[in-house]
Amino acid sequence: MNEPQRTAPISVLLGAIGAIRSAILPAFAIAFSGIGGGDRIWVALGVGLAAAAIGTLINYVGWRRLTYTIGESDIRVESGVMSRTARSVPFERIQDVSIEAKPLPRLFGLVAVKFETGAGGGEDLALQYLSAAEGERLRQLVRQRRDDEAAAAPADPHTRAAIPADETGDVLYALTPGRLLTFGLFEFSLAVFAVLGGLLQYADNVIDLDIGNVDVWRDWLEEQGSTVASLGPYIQAAAAVAGLFGLIAVGMVTGVVRTVLRDWGFTLTRSSRGFRRQRGLLTRTDVVMPVHRVQGLVIGTGLLRYRFGWHGLSFVSLAQDAESESHEVAPFAKMAEIAPIVAAAGFRLPDDRTAWHRASKRHRNDRTFRDAAIFGVLTIVTAIMAPTGLFLIPLGAAVLSVGVNLYAWEFRRHAIDAAQVYASHGFLSPTQMIATRMKLHSVEIVQNPLARLRGYATVHLGLAGGQFAMQGVSLDEARALRAAVIETIAGTDYSRLDQAPENQAFSGAQSGLSSNFLAT
Amino acid sequence: MDQTPAFASDKPLAAAPASGPNADAALSENEALTKLHPNYAHALRVQTTLMAIPVLFGALILELALRDGASAALGLPTGIIAGTALVIALALIIRVPARRYNARGYQISDDRLRVVRGLLFRSDTVVPFGRVQHIDVAQGPLERFFGIATLTVHTAGNHNASVALPGLGELLAREMRETIRAHIRRETV
Numbered sequence: 001m002n003e004p005q006r007t008a009p010i011s012v013l014l015g016a017i018g019a020i021r022s023a024i025l026p027a028f029a030i031a032f033s034g035i036g037g038g039d040r041i042w043v044a045l046g047v048g049l050a051a052a053a054i055g056t057l058i059n060y061v062g063w064r065r066l067t068y069t070i071g072e073s074d075i076r077v078e079s080g081v082m083s084r085t086a087r088s089v090p091f092e093r094i095q096d097v098s099i100e101a102k103p104l105p106r107l108f109g110l111v112a113v114k115f116e117t118g119a120g121g122g123e124d125l126a127l128q129y130l131s132a133a134e135g136e137r138l139r140q141l142v143r144q145r146r147d148d149e150a151a152a153a154p155a156d157p158h159t160r161a162a163i164p165a166d167e168t169g170d171v172l173y174a175l176t177p178g179r180l181l182t183f184g185l186f187e188f189s190l191a192v193f194a195v196l197g198g199l200l201q202y203a204d205n206v207i208d209l210d211i212g213n214v215d216v217w218r219d220w221l222e223e224q225g226s227t228v229a230s231l232g233p234y235i236q237a238a239a240a241v242a243g244l245f246g247l248i249a250v251g252m253v254t255g256v257v258r259t260v261l262r263d264w265g266f267t268l269t270r271s272s273r274g275f276r277r278q279r280g281l282l283t284r285t286d287v288v289m290p291v292h293r294v295q296g297l298v299i300g301t302g303l304l305r306y307r308f309g310w311h312g313l314s315f316v317s318l319a320q321d322a323e324s325e326s327h328e329v330a331p332f333a334k335m336a337e338i339a340p341i342v343a344a345a346g347f348r349l350p351d352d353r354t355a356w357h358r359a360s361k362r363h364r365n366d367r368t369f370r371d372a373a374i375f376g377v378l379t380i381v382t383a384i385m386a387p388t389g390l391f392l393i394p395l396g397a398a399v400l401s402v403g404v405n406l407y408a409w410e411f412r413r414h415a416i417d418a419a420q421v422y423a424s425h426g427f428l429s430p431t432q433m434i435a436t437r438m439k440l441h442s443v444e445i446v447q448n449p450l451a452r453l454r455g456y457a458t459v460h461l462g463l464a465g466g467q468f469a470m471q472g473v474s475l476d477e478a479r480a481l482r483a484a485v486i487e488t489i490a491g492t493d494y495s496r497l498d499q500a501p502e503n504q505a506f507s508g509a510q511s512g513l514s515s516n517f518l519a520t
Numbered sequence: 521m522d523q524t525p526a527f528a529s530d531k532p533l534a535a536a537p538a539s540g541p542n543a544d545a546a547l548s549e550n551e552a553l554t555k556l557h558p559n560y561a562h563a564l565r566v567q568t569t570l571m572a573i574p575v576l577f578g579a580l581i582l583e584l585a586l587r588d589g590a591s592a593a594l595g596l597p598t599g600i601i602a603g604t605a606l607v608i609a610l611a612l613i614i615r616v617p618a619r620r621y622n623a624r625g626y627q628i629s630d631d632r633l634r635v636v637r638g639l640l641f642r643s644d645t646v647v648p649f650g651r652v653q654h655i656d657v658a659q660g661p662l663e664r665f666f667g668i669a670t671l672t673v674h675t676a677g678n679h680n681a682s683v684a685l686p687g688l689g690e691l692l693a694r695e696m697r698e699t700i701r702a703h704i705r706r707e708t709v
Binding site: 318440441442443444445446447448449452460461462463464465466467468469482486489490491 | 631632640641642643644645646647648649650651675676677678679680681683
């Protein structure tokens with residue numbers, strides 16, 4: 001067990017395939033460019049082979065020199081060909097273990113195992129590739145070791161909270177294929193055009209045909225344009241509408257394809273030690289998040305899906321998820337489905353008793369005035385410089401901005417109760433954030449000159465792994481809020497956060513404070 | 521449960537003057553902001569001067585380059601560019617450091633550190649000692665000359681990941697570090 005081990009030997013083969021893949025494009029570039037005259041095919045082949053051989057060799061040596069050891073209290077990885085690095089990660093610092101199976105390794109039954117420590121800058125420990133069984137074994141081991149340490153520590157309330165101890169757990173949320181399709185339709189995306197554009201540009205560089213040349217396009221457009229012009233106006237209009245529908249169709253298909261690739265078989269389960277999320281069609285990922293590592297919640301939505309009552313739930317935690325800051329746990333769900341997940345994470349959704357506070361009216365007025373003034377100046381400039389009538393556009397925008405600002409104010413709200421803080425903003429697609437008071441790290445009140453004059457401020461709360469800000473809070477309220485929050489967090493040391501989610505006597509004292517605060 | 525005694529012993533000190541957040545806020549907002557070391561104002565002034573020198577040189581070169589050309593053609597008086605730059609620089613060097621110094625301050629109680637800064641853009645940060653991850657005391661060459669130091673506390677939050685408090689007397693900065701560290705140890709053990 002405590003011997004240094006190597007990753008799976010097939011990793012070398014996979015690395016070599018990667019090297020060949022990255023050698024293909026330069027080889028093609030040489031083959032189609034003017035270098036080397038008639039023999040260039042051979043030159044290209046040589047370059048490709050050499051790149052592949054070097055890549056394979058580097059991979060092999062790297063594989064030979066990388067070993068990992070599971071110790072009593074930590075995982076050690078030693079790596080490096082010329083300069084050796086030994087990294088040790090203690091079990092209790094591991095935020096979560098994620099297992100990722102990309103399509104090619106998946107064929108060989110291999111996975112990449114990543115130990116998230118929450119250290120910034122991608123400094124996480126990753127082992128690729130291990131056999132799926134070994135990956136699962138490692139994960140169990142890490143969890144088990146950490147549990148042992150937790151058991152050694154005094155009175156962990158989580159273990160008392162009667163959760164079924166089996167590893168599979170209850171399914172909290174799953175995306176059925178039908179739901180996935182609906183989700184995909186809302187994930188409308190025109191990214192495919194960007195990809196096409198990129199490909200064209202690449203082709204432009206490689207192939208001799210000069211795509212960037214305007215004349216080529218103008219000729220083509222004129223040719224097409226004259227064809228279009230020869231048709232009647234109705235047919236032109238019909239063609240335009242058809243084009244628009246085509247665009248929408250392409251966007252929707254892209255959305256569906258991307259969503260299916262990413263979220264196929266999305267399952268969120270609640271097991272003894274945390275949440276487990278599995279998803280992906282080709283690249284399958286499997287992430288476990290300990291409950292006590294969840295720092296906050298973000299409930300987001302989209303412009304259109306909000307009208308149909310769809311929301312997405314993410315967990316804010318120190319560990320990074322794929323590209324984004326927080327872990328998506330229910331990307332597309334009704335509020336009724338989100339509520340049990342929120343409860344399982346130990347949070348509470350705001351309800352009727354939540355005393356929401358709006359942003360200060362002065363803040364609203366100032367914003368409205370500022371935006372209107374910008375468009376107002378534009379209107380005057382346009383009225384003087386541009387042809388008559390054009391100034392109506394910025395004028396319309398000014399009026400619209402006033403309306404939008406007044407309406408958006410209705411949605412900029414914040415609240416605080418005995419255990420949590422809430423903030424919500426956005427008028428077309430409201431985003432809601434919830435954080436535990438106990439798990440905040442600092443409170444900052446920021447005021448710009450105007451805000452000082454008018455007596456409001458922005459409150460920034462230090463949240464590990466995310467941002468939490470309340471805008472346009474009146475100064476008195478901001479100070480009271482800070483006093484209340486600081487009173488909560490000053491009482492518990494950071495190193496106790498994992499163990500002490502609720503302290504009854506303590507939160508009792510706090511509710512007195514916050515009711516006092518709400519009365520202000 | 522087990523930290524309640526420690527908390528209870530802190531509580532009378534922290535919230536003794538009055539009950540309720542408002543009274544507490546009123547207390548902490550107005551008075552009681554501790555001023556920084558007086559040398560910090562001098563350090564700020566020297567810093568501003570050092571920054572102004574290249575700008576002044578630039579203005580002078582521009583002035584000389586344009587003396588025969590554009591300035592003469594437009595009939596601008598000699599020294600319009602360098603003179604303006606000099607006046608602004610003097611204003612910044614004489615007036616602003618003192619005001620910046622006055623705008624800054626801190627407050628340390630037995631479980632939290634409060635840092636206030638900013639002349640135009642005010643920022644007012646409170647970090648409880650229980651959330652401090654690690655503490656730095658740093659001294660640049662200028663700070664060493666003036667016998668002052670910068671205390672930086674780091675938290676795990678993304679916002680305010682590090683809160684810097686410059687312009688403390690060197691000894692005081694070390695003392696404060698020890699205070700905060702002692703508090704962290706007491707809470708944890």
